[in-house]
Amino acid sequence: LNSKNLDDLMKNGSNSNASWRVRMRQYGGEAKIEKQKQYGKQMRSPMQEEREAINQMGELFIHFTGPVDLKNADVSLYLFEGLECRKKVLARLLSRGAKTSTIAPKTRICVTNTPLCPLAAFTMCNVARVKPGFRIFDPFCGSCAILLASAMIEPSIKTVGVEIAHNGQVNRDNIISDFTSRNLTLPAAIIRGDSMAEDVRKEAKRAVGDEPFDAIITDPPYGIREKSGFCVDSPLINLVKCISEDRANGDENRLLKVGGRLVAFVPNQVGDDIADDMPSEKDLASAGLEFVQMLEQPLNDSLSRWLVEYKCTS
Numbered sequence: 673l674n675s676k677n678l679d680d681l682m683k684n685g686s687n688s689n690a691s692w693r694v695r696m697r698q699y700g701g702e703a704k705i706e707k708q709k710q711y712g713k714q715m716r717s718p719m720q721e722e723r724e725a726i727n728q729m730g731e732l733f734i735h736f737t738g739p740v741d742l743k744n745a746d747v748s749l750y751l752f753e754g755l756e757c758r759k760k761v762l763a764r765l766l767s768r769g770a771k772t773s774t775i776a777p778k779t780r781i782c783v784t785n786t787p788l789c790p791l792a793a794f795t796m797c798n799v800a801r802v803k804p805g806f807r808i809f810d811p812f813c814g815s816c817a818i819l820l821a822s823a824m825i826e827p828s829i830k831t832v833g834v835e836i837a838h839n840g841q842v843n844r845d846n847i848i849s850d851f852t853s854r855n856l857t858l859p860a861a862i863i864r865g866d867s868m869a870e871d872v873r874k875e876a877k878r879a880v881g882d883e884p885f886d887a888i889i890t891d892p893p894y895g896i897r898e899k900s901g902f903c904v905d906s907p908l909i910n911l912v913k914c915i916s917e918d919r920a921n922g923d924e925n926r927l928l929k930v931g932g933r934l935v936a937f938v939p940n941q942v943g944d945d946i947a948d949d950m951p952s953e954k955d956l957a958s959a960g961l962e963f964v965q966m967l968e969q970p971l972n973d974s975l976s977r978w979l980v981e982y983k984c985t986s
Contacts, residue, residue: 677764678732678736678749678764681735681736681737681738681747682735682736682737683735683737685737687738687746687747688737688738689737689738690738690745690746690747691738691739691740691741691744691745691746691747692736692738692739692740692741692745692746692747692748692749693740693741693742693745693747693748693749694722694726694729694733694749694750694751695722695748695749695750695751696721696722696725696726696750696751696752696753697750697751697752697753698721698752698753698754722751725751725753725760726751729751729762747764747765748764748765749762749763749764749765750762750763750764750765751763769794770794770821770824770825772790772791772793772794772821773790774790774824774854775790775793775817775820775821775824775850775854776789776790777789777815780815780850781846781847781849781850781853782815782816782842782843782846782847782849782850783815784814784815784837784841784842786814786894787814787815787817788814788817788818788891789817790817790821792817792891792937792969793817793818793820793821794821794824794825795979796818796821796889796891796935796937796979797818797821797822797825797889798825799933799935799979799981800887800889800933800935800981801887801933802822802825802826802829802887803826803886804826804828804829805828805829805830806822806826806829806830806886806887807829807830807831807832807880807883807884807885807886807887808822808829808830808831808832808885808886808887808888808889809831809832809833809834809876809885809887809888809889809890809927810831810832810833810834810888810889810890811834811867811868811873811876811888811890811911812834812835812867812890812891812892812893812907813833813834813835813862813890814835814837814842814891815842815847815850816833816847816850816851816859816862817891818889818890818891819831819833819859820850820851820854820856822889823851823856823857824854824856827856827857828857829857830860830879830880831857831859831860832859832860832861832862832863832876832879832880832885833847833859833861833862833863834862834863834864834865834866834867834872834876835862835863835864836864836865836866836867837864838864839864844862844864847859847862848862860879860880861875861876861879863875863876863879867911867914868910868911868914870914870917870918873914873918873927877927882924883929884926884927884928884929884932885927885928885929885932886929886931886932886933887928887932887933887934887935888911888915888927888928888932888933888934888935888936889933889935889936890911890935890936890937891936891937892906892907892908892911892936892937892938893907894939894977906938906948906949906950908936908938908949908950908951908980909949909950909951909955911934911936912934912951912955912956912959912961912982913951913955913958913959914927915927915928915934915959915960915961915984916955916958916959916960919958919959919960920958928984929984930960930984930985930986931983931984931985932983932984933964933981933982933983933984934961934981934982934983934984935979935980935981935982936979936980937977937978937979937980938950938966938977938978938980939975939976939977939978940975940976940977940978941974941975941976942973942974942975946978950980956982959984960984960985960986961982961983961984961985962982962983962985963980963981963982964981964982964983965980965981966978966979966980966981967979
């Protein structure tokens, strides 16, 4: 009531006759039904829970003058629980973006053992501020969920993915079919190799006219490469060091352009210090990067992943 953000639905408001509805969405540990306690997925809450939550906000809703329509309302409100410090957040639906289910793993030809969920892929692209004509690089592309999402957001982009796994694990022809079957812009290249190798990064740049990338968006592998004896640093730390090395070799060799974004996921288990898997201030300075933000996504009671964003400033 104090914010007046919903005054248009009240008496004499511009939408005073508009139909409206309220739906509740619970996330993670706030899901009351144990079998629905899945992290990273939205869950319809039981009708009783919705009614209780709506009754608690009766002081607001009683001022709405339009009819309630649960199916085809003019105005849709959502009550989110479990997003921010277990508080409830009331939000208004303004518009809808791309339909994420279009690239759900079950609809794709190429699917790996641990595919990135479509909502996460679209979120990463939005955090990276994908725009027309962008050159986008995913150095750990897997089945290319991020490149699919970016192509849906902006058809004019140029994308490159690198994946170390062979075709028996990640079939490149199947990836291409996932693009063509949806009439999406094909990647400029899907390279088999190790993106930590300089020659592989140079090949990736050649695929987009030897220009630096506007955004590096990636979901690095979890748990195996990070903990192995031959890979002391996490994939994100190694990637930042590669950006630093290419930058040191002159502007023509930059991997990420000035003003570009690096967006990646970093896993973290309860009890572990996430700083161990994050690049140091020294590494960031050497790469010309500045930290922007990090956002947590709980995966289960003991494991989270953090979405981290950096901006190239020099």
